[in-house]
Amino acid sequence: MDISVVVPFYNEEESLTELNDWIYKVMESNHFSFEIIYIDDGSNDGSWNIVKGLSVNYASVKALRFRRNYGKSAALNEGFAIANGKVVITMDSDLQDSPDEIPGLYNMLIENDLDIVSGWKRKRYDSTLAKNIPSKIFNWTSRKLFKSNLHDMNCGLKAYKNEVVKNIEVYGEMHRYIPIIAKAAGFSKIDEKVVVHQKRKYGVTKFGLDRFVKGYLDLISINFVSRFSQRPMHFFGSMGSVLFLFGFLTASYLAYAKFFMDGYRMTERPLFYFGLLTMILGVMLFLTGFLAEMISRTSGNKSKYQIKERINIKEES
Numbered sequence: 001m002d003i004s005v006v007v008p009f010y011n012e013e014e015s016l017t018e019l020n021d022w023i024y025k026v027m028e029s030n031h032f033s034f035e036i037i038y039i040d041d042g043s044n045d046g047s048w049n050i051v052k053g054l055s056v057n058y059a060s061v062k063a064l065r066f067r068r069n070y071g072k073s074a075a076l077n078e079g080f081a082i083a084n085g086k087v088v089i090t091m092d093s094d095l096q097d098s099p100d101e102i103p104g105l106y107n108m109l110i111e112n113d114l115d116i117v118s119g120w121k122r123k124r125y126d127s128t129l130a131k132n133i134p135s136k137i138f139n140w141t142s143r144k145l146f147k148s149n150l151h152d153m154n155c156g157l158k159a160y161k162n163e164v165v166k167n168i169e170v171y172g173e174m175h176r177y178i179p180i181i182a183k184a185a186g187f188s189k190i191d192e193k194v195v196v197h198q199k200r201k202y203g204v205t206k207f208g209l210d211r212f213v214k215g216y217l218d219l220i221s222i223n224f225v226s227r228f229s230q231r232p233m234h235f236f237g238s239m240g241s242v243l244f245l246f247g248f249l250t251a252s253y254l255a256y257a258k259f260f261m262d263g264y265r266m267t268e269r270p271l272f273y274f275g276l277l278t279m280i281l282g283v284m285l286f287l288t289g290f291l292a293e294m295i296s297r298t299s300g301n302k303s304k305y306q307i308k309e310r311i312n313i314k315e316e317s
Contacts, residue, residue, distance in 0.1 A: 003027070003034040003106060004085030004162075008075030009093035010041040014202035016050045016093060023099045024058065030103050037062045037079045038093075042069035048309070055311040063311040073175040074305050080165035082313055088165050092156040094200055101195045105159035108193055115164050115187035116179055118150050119157035119195035138219075145223055146180050150192050153179065157195050161187075177222045236289025244282025250275030 005023055009016065020036065027034045038051050040063065048065055055061045064078060076090060087106050091097040101119065109117045124135070135154065142153045154176045164187045170178060179190050228235040250271060258266045266272050 001035060001085045002032040002087065003102065004083035004088045005034065005036045005099075005102070006039070006076060006079035006083060006088060006090045007036065007093050008039045008041055008072050008079065008090075009043065009047060010069060011043045011045045011047060012093045012202070013043075013046040013050050015095045016047060017054065019093060019095055019099070020054050020058065020061070022095075023102075024060075026099045026102055032103075032106075035060045035062055035084060037064075037083060039063070039075040039079050040065040041071065041075045042066045052311060059312075061311065062313050063309075064307050064313055065309045067306040067308045070305050071173060073170045073172055076175050076178075077170040078305060078307070080168075080170070083162065083165060086162050088160045088162055090156060090158050090160070095202070096198045096200055097157040098196045098198055101157060101193075105157070105193060105195075108191070109159045109161065112191065113189065114191050115161050115189040116182055116191075117159040118152065118179055118190065118192045119155040120150070120152040120192045121155055121157075121197040122151070122194050124197050141219065142177075142180075145219065146183075148179065148190075150179060150190070152192070153177065155195070172221075173218045174222060176218065180222055232292035233289040236285045236292060240282045240285030240287075240289060242282070243278045243285065247275045247277070247279030247282060251279065 007019070016038075023036055036058075038054075038061065040048050040051065042065075048063075051061070051063045055063060062082070064082075066074070079090075080088065087109055089102055089105060091099070097119070105117050105119070108114065135152075139151060139153055142148060143150065158178070160182075164182050164185075167187075168178070168181050168185050170181065174181060183190065224235070254266045254269065254272055254275065
C-alpha cells in the first residue's frame with residue numbers, strides 16, 4: 001500500500017463527507033493504493049455515524065472510536081499503530097488542510113529518501129491575535145531550543161515513512177513535537193514543504209486558549225525527554241552532586257571555624273542551615289536520578305486508550 005491517511009477528528013460532522021470525497025478524488029487521480037484511517041476522539045455529535053456511512057460506501061475507510069476525548073496525540077498514536085501504507089500522511093479534519101498537497105508530500109518524501117516532510121503554512125487564514133502571532137512565537141522558540149529548521153512545527157499536514165510512526169510514541173499533547181520525538185529516536189532526515197492553508201469552512205476550532213500554556217509546558221517537557229529520557233541520572237545526578245558538594249564544603253568550613261576559631265557559634269550562622277539544606281537537596285536529587293534511571297530501564301511505557309468501536313480494523317491491531 002502506498003499511503004495511509006490518518007485523520008483524527010472531534011465533532012466535525014459537517015466536514016467529514018466532503019473531506020473523504022476530496023481525498024478519494026486525489027488518490028484515484030494519482031493512482032495511489034491507499035487507506036483512510038479516521039480516529040473519533042470521543043465526539044458527541046453525529047460524526048461517528050457519518051464515518052460508519054462512509055465505511056459502507058468506501059472499502060478503504062477504516063476507523064476507530066474512543067470512549068471519551070483523549071486528545072489529538074492519543075488519536076494520532078492509535079492511527080499510527082494500525083497504518084499499513086509505506087507513507088503515512090496526517091491531516092486535520094476541518095478542511096483547512098488540503099488533500100491536494102498529498103501527492104507533493106509523498107513524492108518529496110520518496111524521491112529525497114526523507115523520514116519526515118512537514119507542512120509549512122506560510123500564509124495562514126486564522127485569527128492574527130488568537131493563532132498567527134502565538135504560532136510565530138511558538139515556532140521561533142522551538143527552532144531556537146531544538147536547533148530545528150522547521151518554520152511550522154505544529155502543522156497537522158505531514159508525511160512520514162511508516163517505520164518512523166512505528167518507532168515513536170505520541171502522548172499527552174506531544175503531537176506538536178513529533179519531528180523532535182522522531183529525531184531523538186534517530187530519524188533525522190527531516191524537511192518541510194510549503195502547503196496551502198484553507199479558511200475554516202464549518203464550525204469553530206476545538207482548541208482553546210489553554211493550548212498556549214500547554215504548548216509551552218510541553219516544550220519544556222519534550223526538551224527534557226529528548227535529552228535525558230534514556231539517561232536521567234545525568235541530569236538529576238549532576239545537579240545533586242553539585243549541590244551536595246557545595247553543602248559539604250560549606251559544612252567543612254563551618255566545622256573548621258567551630259574548632260579553630262574561639263567563640264565561633266556555628267549553629268547561629270544562616271550559612272549553617274543553607275549548607276545543610278543544599279546537602280539534603282543534593283542527596284534527594286541524586287536519589288531521584290537513580291530511581292528515574294531504574295524506571296527508564298524497566299518500564300514498558302505504552303499508553304492504553306479505551307476504544308469503543310472499530311470499522312474494518314482487526315481487533316489485534
